[in-house]
Amino acid sequence: MMHDLITFAQRLADAARLETLPRWVNGAAADDKGGGEFDPVTDADREAERVMRGLIETEYPEHGISGEEFPDRPTRGRYSWSLDPVDGTRSFICGLPTWVTLIALLDEGEPVLGIIDAPCLDERYVGFPGGSLFRGRGNEAELRGSGCSSLKQARLSTTDPYLFRGAEADAFERIRERVRTTRYGHDGYGYARLAAGSLDLVIEAGLKPHDYNALIPVVRTAGGAIGDWKGGADFSEGKVIAAATRALYEAALEAMRV
Structure with missing residues (x-):
């Protein structure tokens, strides 16, 4: 089951890339969500979340969905998805490459699977029960921190x-x-x-x-x-x-x- 969910989560990241990356290349106009300090949102945010939601609703209709741009959908079981289609929208609208897409699967409210996808850099970082994965520019490796303690x-x-x-x-x-x-x-x-x-x-x-x-x-x-x-x-x-x-x-x- 978890193997299938890991594969599916990467499909979500792939689908989001198809919406975000062309809009970053071509430049995307930003609206201000309001509420005081400038809080930008673009069509890339909206459309990437929309396509990910559509895949989840088709493949796992019982799963809940919580995203940045649209109302939550309650879960009808143990699993739910957390979606941030463009984390770093300010960087996105400035043409900088370090914005990411964040995808998480929660099991009874606890995050158990996470993806940090950096489309501009062609890098993907995945954490899941029992392992981790870096995939980028034709390479794959296990993720491992520096070990720094000072x-x-x-x-x-x-x-x-x-x-x-x-x-x-x-x-x-x-x-x-x-x-x-x-x-x-x-x-x-x-x-x-x-x-x-x-x-x-x-x-x-x-x-x-x-x-x-x-x-x-x-x-x-x-x-x-x-x-x-x-x-x-x-x-x-x-x-x-x-x-x-x-x-x-x-x-x-x-x-x-x-």
Whole structure:
């Protein structure tokens, strides 16, 4: 059963690529969802989610669906899908290549299968029960994190430091001052590169379920740790720390608590 679901999840990613990649190449106009700060959405977001939903409804009509662009469909069983057709829409509309499609399968509400797909880079990162997979540019390999356990040696990423406010910003700054180097602007792709071993630590706030569900299996099956800012696994506040090792996760927590 899980093998079939892994294969199907990759079909979803393939179908989304057919909608997103041509629109990225040709340039896609963005609408503002509103609500204050600029929150862009494009036809690529809408149409990629629409085609993925259509496949799920046809192949697995009993499965639930939760996506960024359309209303949720409740599950009639144990499985549901979490879809973020373009994670990094700001990068997408700026013609930058590191936006990704996030696909997760949840079993009784727990993410068990995750895909981070980077169409522009022809890279796909998959985490599933008992294994992981990197597929890109004709190569396949198991995902494996760097094994870094020291803040002093860590390569840190966050999408935008200005998304942190007040005490959150102070906590992030304490980490930034301790790490080896910091890179910005990668959205879900940062977690993919953590799973592949070229980043060691990603810290973010303000995430929604469709932003983090797919990341959890990918990071964990690559040997990493991912949790909230309190040391647990309650992501409901949208605060996420992903680290190459549990030791690095704990070191980050300690520094942020000071």
